[in-house]
Amino acid sequence: MxxxxxxxxxxxxxxxxxxxxxxxxxxxxxxxxxxxxxxxxxxxxxxxxxxxxxxxxxxxxxxxxxxxxxxxxxxxxxxxxxxxEDPPAALGALARAWRRELGAKVVAITGSTGKTSTKDLLAAMLAPHLRVVATHANLNTEIGLPLTILGAPPDTEALVLEMAMRGAGQIAELVAIAEPDVGLITNVGPVHLELLGSIEAVAAAKAELVRDLRPGATAVLPADEPLLDAHLRDDITVVRFGDEPLPGGLELPFTSAHMQRNARAAVAAARALGVEPAGRVEVELSAMRGQRIELPGHIVVVNDCYNANPMSMRAALDDLAVSADGRRVAVLGDMLELGPDERRFHAEIGDHARAAGVELLVTVGPLAREMHGDRAVDTAAEAATLVRELVRPGDTVLVKASRGVGLEVVAEALQEAA
Missing domain, CATH: 3.40.1390.10 (MurE/MurF, N-terminal domain)
Known part of the structure; x- marks a missing residue:
């Protein structure tokens, strides 16, 4: 503007x-x-x-x-x-007009898990080559996305926009505002089932990004997700990512499998814009999305409590299994909006935690009790007090739950006690 x-x-x-x-x-x-x-x-x-x-x-x-x-x-x-007459619609229209005025390339990112980390990675990969504006914090809704676009200066060359949804039609609304050149879907998983009802409905809601891309645009999709195949179009370019090697010479500040996969998605999107990522990627992940906090006594806290669903829980536990040098501790809270199978999903995460070598499992909330942890509490405040007493030198502590649980107080309590 x-x-x-x-x-x-x-x-x-x-x-x-x-x-x-x-x-x-x-x-x-x-x-x-x-x-x-x-x-x-x-x-x-x-x-x-x-x-x-x-x-x-x-x-x-x-x-x-x-x-x-x-x-x-x-x-x-x-x-x-x-x-x-309709200020929210006016905000979206104004953002769409400014996006057109900018003439910048636009990448839209959605998915059940990993969209924020992928957004952070892509912005970092593009930054040495283009003037980039990316979604900040949780500005990924029909209000936040227009604000991000309208905050972009006139010399912006690339917009990297995260798109969130909880129901059908919401991604379509964001696509209509952003008019992306590249649409990236990180994955499809059991999230928002309480509202959408099935994994197929989740895939259809995410695939609104593919459906509404302009002709000639590029869709970047996971190679192992058949639920998206029914939504493909002949008038767009489809690029797949999965287990392919990362570019030689690309240096990433992490080794976890799920972050490596996010990096592959980001590389594919960068290439769709004509950028070949290389060198060390200087990326600062958004808050509460897997930050590793080193404390005295060789204690490491993995603060990953911004949100959680079965896919992201498994990925975080798998990372804990390979990254922890000492005792593996997991503080896991309720995963919300999972529908009628919510208790089964929680029980399966408990089994996965044990298979991943978790030696101390603290559960937080009524649903998380189905994980059958070593200790169980009802609230994040109780967990904050308990975990401070249980953690010992050398531990790696994963803290993860749905946002509504407020489990960040556990990570904060451990930092304050250090």
Whole structure:
């Protein structure tokens, strides 16, 4: 949006310019408390509060302007005011217009597991060759993705966008905004079954990315996932990844099997943009996605508690099996939204933990009790207290659960006790 007049911004958003302003916006925000000079505040309706009510507060804080529903468009103060009947849709339309203005190559990444790590890896592989903007934190929804695009500066050459979903139609909505040149699906697994009902439905929801790619675009897909085959098209290029060797000379800061697989997916996507990754990949993984934290006493905490499902649990346990030098400890919590087979999935993870050589298994939550661990507690707070007492020098401690369990307090407690 940089360089756009108020009239251009309003037109791109499909809104009505109520009052003009000076200059152009630098980025879009939805939190009025974070607004400053040069920002476009977008007032979105919420479950309890309509963000449009804070339009005057945003203008008083120096915002370039506000994009709000018509009933909030009488906001006083200096700055542009744009009225839109549907502010969330206007936000998406504005992002799509800016994506087109940028002319950057766009890679969209989704999948049941590994999409965030793959996004981080791809951004790092592209960075030596292109000016890259990638999804930050969890800005991977119909709100976060437009904000990422709108925050990209005019000289951006590649956008690496993560796409999240919990139900059918949500990936399609994001694809319509991002208009990707490359669509990457990391895998398909038993996630969101409570909402989608079957693994086939999960595959179909993820495959909206393939279905809605423009003709001539590239789909990067796992070689071992037949559930996606029914969704392929003749007018796009399909590239597969799996167990192929990584490029010679490519140096990665990890050895785990699942991260190596994510790296292969990222390499395939980079090549689709004409970039051949080489050298050492300097990547900083997003928070709580497998960070290894070294503590005194040769204790290692693997903080992987941003989310969990059966696929990612198995991968994390397999990595623990090969990476731990001392005792293997796993603090595992509930995996949510798994539908009617949720207890079976948890029991199978308990069996897998034992097969992976876990010597101390602490479970957190009612579903995780099905793992039949050595110790079981109901809450993350209880686990934080207990695990501090159980961990000893030389241990490697995996901490993993669905986001709703809040298991990061265990990793934090171990760091504080060190």
């Amino acid at each position: 940089r360089g756009w007049s108020p009239e251009r911004v309003a037109q791109a958003a499909g809104g009505r310019l109520v009052r003009g302003g000076d200059g152009s916006p630098q980025r879009a925000l939805i939190d009025s408390r974070s607004v400053g000079p040069g920002d476009l505040f977008v007032g979105l309706p919420g479950e309890h509060v309509d963000g449009g009510r804070f339009a005057e507060q945003a203008l008083a804080a120096g915002a370039w302007g506000v994009l709000v529903a018509p009933e909030h468009a009488r906001a006083s103060g200096d700055g542009a005011v744009i009225a839109a």
